[in-house]
Amino acid sequence: MELWDALAGLGTAAREAVLAERCLAASVEGDGTAVSLGLREAALLRSFAGAFGARLRCLDDCPACGSRVAAELSIPDLIAVQEAAPACSGRMDLDGWRISYRLPTGEDLKEAAEASDEETAEQILRSATIRQISHPDGEISASDLPDGVAEALAERIEREDPLAAAEVALSCPDCGETWRCGLDAAALFAARLDAWAKRTLWEVHHLAMRYGWREADILAMAPQRREAYLLMDVP
């Protein structure tokens, strides 16, 4: 409930940043801002599972017929994919290029989000992640990488940090269309937290009206006990 209060009034981006920060603080030692985007998603999913259970429900509209389609995901399975990927840095050798890189972090993403256009944002992200480039022709900066090499590097980073840009495969039961939608753990967490907090406040309101109990005492009760009281007949 305290977390819900902290998120109130914030825009989408700020709300998700606060949520990610809290989840990282709970699961990572040291500075959470240096953690890769995939590990940040894993921390959000872990906290989500701790609060609401290990199943994640993902909703999207069918692009062909507009039907609402849901997919149920297992959070432990998603986290296992991330944990099986290498740590946080690596080296790529391609056509004479040798590039040392690290995986992008939440801090890099924040900087890139402030860029005026998409191309500049991509450049910022690339410069932040490349540590060193060597090529037989001499010194080359991150912004002068040929497109093919830059794409190969982006693909490599995506493979090594799978939850950073995770996608869910969906298929429509009404028309058979299949497509993929992005998995945004922070947005799903924020929506679920909001629904939970509103339901809990509704329970507090009704129990306080009926029995005159204090909010803190009602919140301290196990959810099933609150529900049992709410189901009792009022004389």
Ligand SMILES: [Zn+2]
């Ligand atoms: Zn459809």
